Amino acid sequence: xxxxxxxxxxxxxxxxxxxxxxxxxxxxxxxxxxxxxxxxxxxxxxxxxxxxxxxxxxxxxxxxxxxxxxxxxxxxxxxxxxxxxxxxxxxxxxxxxxxxxxxxxxxxxxx
Amino acid sequence: xxxxxxxxxxxxxxxxxxxxxxxxxxxxxxxxxxxxxxxxxxxxxxxxxxxxxxxxxxxxxxxxxxxxxxxxxxxxxxxxxxxxxxxxxxxxxxxxxxxxxxxxxxxxxxxxxxxxxxxxxxx
Numbered sequence: 539x540x541x542x543x544x545x546x547x548x549x550x551x552x553x554x555x556x557x558x559x560x561x562x563x564x565x566x567x568x569x570x571x572x573x574x575x576x577x578x579x580x581x582x583x584x585x586x587x588x589x590x591x592x593x594x595x596x597x598x599x600x601x602x603x604x605x606x607x608x609x610x611x612x613x614x615x616x617x618x619x620x621x622x623x624x625x626x627x628x629x630x631x632x633x634x635x636x637x638x639x640x641x642x643x644x645x646x647x648x649x
Numbered sequence: 650x651x652x653x654x655x656x657x658x659x660x661x662x663x664x665x666x667x668x669x670x671x672x673x674x675x676x677x678x679x680x681x682x683x684x685x686x687x688x689x690x691x692x693x694x695x696x697x698x699x700x701x702x703x704x705x706x707x708x709x710x711x712x713x714x715x716x717x718x719x720x721x722x723x724x725x726x727x728x729x730x731x732x733x734x735x736x737x738x739x740x741x742x743x744x745x746x747x748x749x750x751x752x753x754x755x756x757x758x759x760x761x762x763x764x765x766x767x768x769x770x771x772x
Contacts (some may be wrong), residue, residue: 574758589749590699625693
């Protein structure tokens with residue numbers, strides 16, 4: 539059981555919008571710890587997609603956006619493309635565990 | 650080019666030890682915290698350990714506390730993970746990752762990842 543809860547899978551057709559949720563608690567997201575998002579394409583290392591809840595690193599398309607509210611965060615992907623098919627992970631810091639925590643990951647399928 | 654290259658993985662029997670290394674290049678290594686993150690076959694990401702820029706602070710996941718030790722040598726731009734008393738559940742691809750901040754407890758993101766080194770624990 540991951541400390542941060544993500545749906546195991548989401549799917550959408552090309553051009554559509556999908557969202558991936560990340561639910562935590564008062565000791566991580568709710569404690570005002572930032573949430574970060576990673577994209578992991580098949581057979582590759584994770585890549586930073588969103589940092590500090592809603593900031594995009596250089597080179598990440600603006601089709602990707604992040605938000606945070608209370609004890610949850612969300613990643614939204616608009617204009618879905620086939621190349622977006624990957625696993626997505628959220629990450630935060632848990633003050634009770636005194637450590638970094640990841641969500642269980644969400645597999646995005648582009649129909 | 651900014652790069653992290655892990656090494657030291659391999660096949661090891663349960664109860665034995667292994668030391669992983671991560672060689673960094675292309676950035677000022679001693680300005681940033683560094684971490685180890687693992688991924689068991691077909692599973693998600695699990696944070697293992699992190700160390701501050703100056704080795705002053707380190708954190709560990711409960712699953713490895715007391716068995717694994719993280720260290721770094723800023724003069725050699727290298728990060729290490731000493732893994733003792735290995736268990737079958739430690740079998741995973743181990744990634745080295747660069748923090749965007751100086752301290753592992755800073756809740757910062759990991760902006761650079763290596764390709765990983767595989768650790769197989771089996772008799």
